[in-house]
Amino acid sequence: MIMDLRNSVLATFLSGVLMLTTSSCKETYPPTNLTQHSVIPLPASVMATNQTFVLDEEVSIRVEEGDESFKNEALRLAEMLRNATGHDFEVEEADKPAWFGNSIMIKKAAEGQPLPASGYVLDIQETQLSITALSAEGVFYGIQTLRQILPSQVEKTGELQSPVLIPTGIIRDWPQYEYRGMMLDVARHFFDVPAVKKVIDYLALYKINTLHLHLSDDQGWRIEIESWPNLTTHGGSTEVGGGEGGFFTKEDYKEIVAYAGDKHITIVPEIDMPGHTNAALASYPELNCDGKATELYTGMKVGFSTLCTDKEITYEFVNDVVREIAEMTPGPWFHIGGDESHSTEQEDYEYFMSRAREIVKSHGKQMIGWDEVAHADLDETDVVQFWAKEENALLGVQKGAKLLMSPSKHAYIDMKYDENSRLGLDWAGPSEVDDAYNWDPVHLVEGIEKVDILGVEAPLWAETIEMLDDIEYLMFPRILGIAEIGWTATENRRWDEYRVRLGQHRDRMKAMGIDFYESPLVPWQEEASFFMDIEMTGEGDE
Ligand code: TNX
Secondary structure (H helix, E strand, O other): HHHOOOOHHHHHHHHHHHHHHHOHHHHHHOOOOHHOOOOOOOOOEEEEEEEEEEEEEOOOEOOOOOHHHHHHHHHHHHHHHHHHHHHOEEEEEOOOOOOOOOOEEEEEOOOOOOOOOOOEEEOOOOOOEEEEOHHHHHHHHHHHHHHHHHHHHOOOOOOOOOOEEEEEEEEEEEEOOEEEEEEEEOOOOOOHHHHHHHHHHHHHOOOOOOOEEEEEEOOOOOOOOOOOOOOHHOOOOHHHHHOOOOOOOOOHHHHHHHHHHHHOOEEEEEEEOOOEEEEEEEEOOOHHHOOOOOOOOOOOOOOOOOOOOOOOOHHHHHHHHHHHHHHHHOOEEEEEOOOOOOOOOHHHHHHHHHHHHHHHHHHEEEEEEHHHHHHHHOOOEEEEEEOOOOOHHHHHHHHHEEEEEOOHHOOOEEOOOOOOOOEHHHHHOOOHHEEEEOOOOOHHOOOOOOHHHEEEEEEEEEOOOOOHHHHHHHHOOOOHHHHHHHHHOHHHHOOOHHHHHHHHHHHHHHHHOOOOOOOOOOOOOOOOOOOOOOOOHHHOOO
């Protein structure tokens, strides 16, 4: 007790000295303004107090004892700063006295605080910067905001020169929609684990919390199913254009799920059925009505394949596939596709989807399906992913289901930007950066309200893309706009203001090595710089 008291007296004394020290060189700081920093998605509220928090090597990161998940976030922040600066930042318990240096606090919000579960408060004062949240997820989002306030060198190894000036102020922030997603099609072309991890890294920075993996289609089956091994050995052996394809082993898939989970991103697996199934039909003759295996397919047509909906073996197959994948998937959702089943009779389609949905439920998951699935049995636990037909979206809502908004005209990031784009399709496009930003989930379909909407998702179909660079080109910068639509309140969003903020993300995307599309609609410019070019002379002067 006495020791504690002495310590705290000493700490107060020392921090007093430090404040003097700090204040002695304060007038040489350039003015800072938190609101001039480009944060995407735009936070709910930003208030600048125009002073400076100095991030130098003396800063300690502090976290309240007891909650491992909060400590993990503190360690994550320390690691980010260590990578960027080469300096080891200590993570300490919050109640240890501060001997010297400014501190960054990771704090748990008191229950009952008017803050949504995934919201956060980033409070930057002159000697203390704190991130307060109810959940580790909220802290994570606070860290991503701080990351965007730091110079883009934070994205590179060893290039962030300390001290860094951080403008003071308060950011209070929370998302509008619970589901903010991207879909990656690994079926038309296969992308391996390192590429998927990169995509996850990118999504995390923009507070996207769901990655939907389109794991099967006519051109390839990409996930190991132990009870049906030929799906991958044969069905995974090619891709659009005839390349060698590939697939995720169960270990690969678990690795992706864990990697995403660490960044608060949920994986939604999709097995598309009863159409888009040629890879399965080529691997197992018994899934075809005529009992004959089809040929592998490497073209780009859709709508020609269907599982045989009146054979019991089909449902055994669906049950095995859903069971094996659901076992490895901690998230609540399982996507069963259901789009463009042009070779399935409507009656058979509805029968099949209703049974597939029961199977998904029996394995403890909620079903998501493309909007055609609205014609099957649905209730309030199901999700209809709107991509094409407004009447399907409405029908789904009438049955009580929630909507996931992926309007092809705006959210399909596999579309070309304009006719000169080197990659992409154009059936719903072209889709420039403003098309991808200028829409609102609530105003797409008449009769829909915000409560009907689970969230937004940007699908990236992979007919025209073969490598990570290609993913980046179609994803960036449109994915930032989609992220903002999912996070930021509609009344706070304006294209004219957004394009300026987006322009300031050029250096950050470059620092991350992202091959983005430099749209002529965006005023690309240098980010606001808050490096301290001046010498820290204060300490020697005291
Ligand atoms: C339509 S969107 C599809 C996909 C294609 C995509 C290409 C949807 C549910 N189905 O099979 O890959 O267009 O843009």
